[in-house]
Amino acid sequence: MLKIQEIRELIKLIDKSSINEFKYENDGSKIVLKKDSGSVVSYGAEEVVSQPVVTQAPPVKEQAPAAETVKENTEVKQETKKADEDANLHKVVSPMVGTFYAASSPDVDAFVKPGDKVSKDSIVCIIEAMKLFNEIESEVNGEIVKVLVENGQLVEYGQPLFLVKAE
Incomplete structure (x- = not known):
């Protein structure tokens, strides 16, 4: 069985990596960690239970005014310039x-x-x-x-x- 500190380390590593799901089974114990799935995963000795999380969808953005479009285009150009410098x-x-x-x-x-x-x-x-x-x-x-x-x-x-x- 994994210790709580080992589980915390796993969570940190998975959070910083591109892995979306991690499963671990050992001696009847099972851990399933998922990220960006919209659910909370419980840890149990025999059974893993997922509970859905109610989240509110972000509001739909309406047509941006011309000034905002110019600002967004300027930001994109600055990011492109920064990427070229990098x-x-x-x-x-x-x-x-x-x-x-x-x-x-x-x-x-x-x-x-x-x-x-x-x-x-x-x-x-x-x-x-x-x-x-x-x-x-x-x-x-x-x-x-x-x-x-x-x-x-x-x-x-x-x-x-x-x-x-x-x-």
């Missing part, structure tokens, strides 16, 4: 699943912050996986533009951690 930036990605730490301990400054210059192979963060602390290095010389994750956050394999403007 394409020119190097992403430092997580080489493993684990917990992201910006510093070697809570009482010291972060390894890097936006605006800092980094060189190839300089340490930018630590990823803790299975009680091992792994130093993550920058793959390029450049300037840190943005930190994409928060200290203590769980990260997935291949998840972008930093955006670096390569030199």
